Structures are given as C-alpha cells and as structure tokens.
Amino acid sequence: MATRKDNRSSNQLRSISSEQGVLVRADGSCRFSQGNSQVMVAIYGPMEVQRQTKELIDRAYIEVIYKPRSGIASPADKEKEKYIKNCVEAAILSTLHPRTEISIVVQVLNEDGSIVSTAVNAACLALIDAGIPMKNMIAATTIAYLDGDLILDPTEKEEKESSSIFTFAIHSQSDGTLAVRTKGFFSEDEFNHASEASQGACERVFSFLRRSLEKKYAE
C-alpha cells in the first residue's frame, strides 16, 4: 500500500489528544483533536428547556449546535448536527431527566479532515465531563476511498481527492454500526469493507478514551 502524504499507512490514525473541563462556565467541556483537526464541545444541562415547544414530557430534549470555524452554519452543518444528535441520543439516558434540555455546542477550532468523527468523540468526553448519565460511550472514525485504496482518518486534502467518505459511529456496548453518514460514490463491497475497518479503528478510539479518563480520575 502506498504511504500517504503525511507518511501514515492506510490504516493509521493521526495522533489524538483531549482535554476536559476547559470551559469554566459550561457544565461540561472537552477540547479534542485528531491530527490538526480540533473541536471544542460545551455541554449545558440538564437545564430548563429554552424553547417551550421543544419540551418533552418523558425525556430530556437534546440539542446539538454545530459552529464551523468561520462564518455561520450552513445547511450542510445542519446535517452534521443531526448526525451528532443521533449518535449521542443512543448514549444519553434521557429518560432520567424529563422536561429538561441538554445542549451540546460544537465549535470547530481547526478543520483538517474527519471533522465530524472528531466532533462525536469530543461530545462523548464532554458529556462524561458534565456528569450526564450515559448507558455507553460512543466513538467515531472517518474512512475514505482514495484512488481505490481504503484510508482511515483522512486529512482535508485527502478528503477532497477521495471518491467516497464515510463517518462511522459505534457504541461501546454493542457490535455493528450505530450511525453512518456517507458522501460520494461507492459499491456495496466498498461500504462493507469500510464498515469492517471502522470497527477496529473505533476500538482504538475507545481505548484512548478509556486511558485518558483513567488518567483523569487516578488518585
């Protein structure tokens, strides 16, 4: 397999780093980076619902706001919000806080590919920092097909040249895919290979999350 521009192999993830509790006024926060892609997530809640019409009588209303690095959110960003919301809703025990709102604000600090999987991973750590009860953890990775080769965690340049890009999210207590979003043209076989590759990649993200949380709470 040909090595990539940054000398990674096709199934090598960029270095991951995270920091929790960065924002003083938020109930929970996390700054997360995968290579040069960096995202900051703030969690507010469970708190009173800001817009009365959104109040749900049996569970918490979960709102995700995605803010790009510059400019205002576009319709494509709204789709990212929906995807991230689907991922976190599978993890949060929303029935423990009826008639409240849990607000997840994602601010992109630097964009260099795989931004949505970075956002999902950051959201998971931020929710843990906020003490929101969850039934499992979530991890996501981005996979792309570049010149017929499957690559993990593409950079922005690699994404621009790829024929298809997939973002897979899995949760820690179940096999299979939790949520997937795709862009481009691909065959069923390509999709299945990407799905298989995502399992191993997300396991690596989970072990990073576990190690960083164990370090945080170590006495």
Next chain:
Amino acid sequence: WKMDTASTETMESKVGKVVLPGDTIGPITDLRIRLGPGLLQNQENIVATKCGILRNPHPKYYWIDSNQKRYVPSIEDMVIGLVTDRHAEGFKVNIGGAFAGSLANLSFEGATKKNKPNIQIGGIVYGRIILANKDMEPELVCISARNKAEGYGELMGGYVFQCSIGLSYALLDDECPILLELGRVLPYEIAVGMNGRVWIKAGTPKHTSIIANAILNSENMTLDQVKALVRKLKPFL
C-alpha cells in the same frame, strides 16, 4: 441495551478503580445491596452510568464517586436556595437544578397561618429537600425532621458563591482540611449547600474574599498543600 456476556469479574475487583459509562460492574449476587449515584440495574447486572471511581466502604452500599457542576436534586440534600418569587402559599426557590423548588410558608420553625416568614425576593435560605423525583418539581423545607430550625431558615448577610458538587461534598466532611486550617487563622461562619453553593460570613469583605478564594483553590489539594496555602495567606489578613 445489549447485555454484557457473562462477567467473571466480581464487583469487589472493580472497587477503587475507574469505571466508564456502560461498564458492567458485576452480576447482582445479593439483593440487599443499595445502589447509589452513577449505578443502575440492567436485568441481572449492575451497570455504571457515569465515569468515576467505584466505592464500597460499607458492604451494603455501592456508588460512583464522580464530580460535576450541575446540581440534580436528591431527597434529604441540604441546599442553599435563592428566593425568586413569593406567593400566598410559599416561595419559589432557585436551587441550581433544572427546575425551581417550592418552599411552603409553614415549613419554618414556629410558622403559623398568622405568623408567616418574612423573606424577600433575593433572600438566601438554607433548606432540606423533601421531594425530588425526575417528574415533579422539587420541594424543600426549612425545618429539621424534629420540627425545629436547627440551622435551616434564612441566612442573613454573608456572601454566596458557587463551586462544583464534589467540592461541596468535601467541605461537608468533619475533617475538611481547608475549613479547619482557615478557622485557625480567622473566625468565620459557613453554610455549605450540596447543590454546589457555599455561604460565608466573615468580619470584613477582605476576609470574606480571602476565604472564598481559598476554598475554591483548595479543590484538588492535599493536606500539606492546604497548609501551605493558608500559611501564604496569613500576612494578608
């Protein structure tokens, strides 16, 4: 919610270790145990819902030690509330949770229909939560289980600041290092709310400010670090 395959590790092996949301702590072997914050039963297993350290100081009680900033009301919690509204039957009190609590006029020592407490909007009260469940508005009272004030009621004067839930629990410990060390060098009065709020009253505004900052900075300190902190403050008193 997928079941973890047969967990051969017992609960005891996870005590004192960091657990993550979704981790199966162990199968329920004894039905008499009580599950505290951060733990839930999922069919035959006990599962963690928060990240933290599993504690089990008494054979019957298990919980997860974690910290957060947002308060979630729980029965029997002693809290510091801010009165936001008055009506015929009582007060609406901000206790820092998702919903305001209600405090009835008669829930004070010596209160009768003719003799209602005269607390204004903006007043601070120290109360005890008597009703807290996820579907209902929380209720508090300013009276102990023996129908006496015993410290509950309006807090006059002083200064209120916010801290994390974990810090407020640590402040309630009998041997809390920062409070004991500060008490050696200057006199002050303190009320700690389990909702992440602390009320202090000291001789001068300068002392009040020093105490508040010292408490907030002491959050992750060891006993020696706390002693060093107070020693450094002494010349400024």
